[in-house]
Amino acid sequence: MRLYVEVLLVVSFCSNALLVMGEIGTARSYDPPYLSTKCPGYDNGNLPVGGMFAAAGNLVWDNGAACGRKYQVTCLSGPNRPCKEGIITVEVVDRCRNGACYATLVLAKNAYNAISKNLKAKINIEYAQ
Numbered sequence: 090m091r092l093y094v095e096v097l098l099v100v101s102f103c104s105n106a107l108l109v110m111g112e113i114g115t116a117r118s119y120d121p122p123y124l125s126t127k128c129p130g131y132d133n134g135n136l137p138v139g140g141m142f143a144a145a146g147n148l149v150w151d152n153g154a155a156c157g158r159k160y161q162v163t164c165l166s167g168p169n170r171p172c173k174e175g176i177i178t179v180e181v182v183d184r185c186r187n188g189a190c191y192a193t194l195v196l197a198k199n200a201y202n203a204i205s206k207n208l209k210a211k212i213n214i215e216y217a218q
Contacts, residue, residue, distance in 0.1 A: 111217030114193025116162065118201035118208050119144065119186070126183035128156035137180045140199025144183035146190040155181045160216045162194065164204040167212035171205040 123136060126144075136142055143162075145155040158181045164172035179200050185192065192211060196204075205212050 111161070111215040112193075113165070114146075114148065114214055114216055115191070115211055116143075116164075116194045116196050116201065116205075116214045117192040117211050118198055118205075119195050120198050123183070123197065127153070128182050128184075131156075131182040136182060136197075140197045141177060141179050141203075142182045142197050143179040143200060144185045144190075144195040145181045146185045146193045146195065148193050149181070150184050153184075155184075157181065158218055160194065160218055162196070162200075162204065162214050162216045165213040165215055167205065167207070167210045169207060169210070171207040171210045171212055173204050173206060175204060177203045 123142075124132060126132070143160070145151075149155050149158075149160075159178055160181070161176050161178050163176045166172065177200055179194070179196060185195050194214065194216060198208065201208060204214075
């Protein structure tokens with residue numbers, strides 16, 4: 090029984106260790122329509138299932154190389170304690186739509202709602218590819 094508990098603790102620690110080595114950034118949400126993305130191959134019929142996708146801000150866009158990358162994201166803080174527990178995985182399908190994007194990742198509404206209680210808040214996140 091003790092060995093089982095030790096293995097469980099190690100597995101739990103390792104699954105959370107990935108985000109300890111992640112980057113710190115910010116996230117906002119964006120609403121549909123999600124059409125006309127800057128990444129080739131994504132349209133309304135090809136977007137990731139469940140709305141778990143994002144637009145890349147200027148810091149991660151990397152001249153389009155961010156297209157298709159997957160990031161694990163967790164909420165760290167924000168105004169009025171918006172964070173929900175958990176880690177989500179999002180796929181980059183677009184570039185932030187305004188030229189001066191003020192977030193590292195702009196999450197689709199469903200993805201944002203999975204980690205934040207307040208869809209209008211800009212939140213602080215930890216993210217890792």
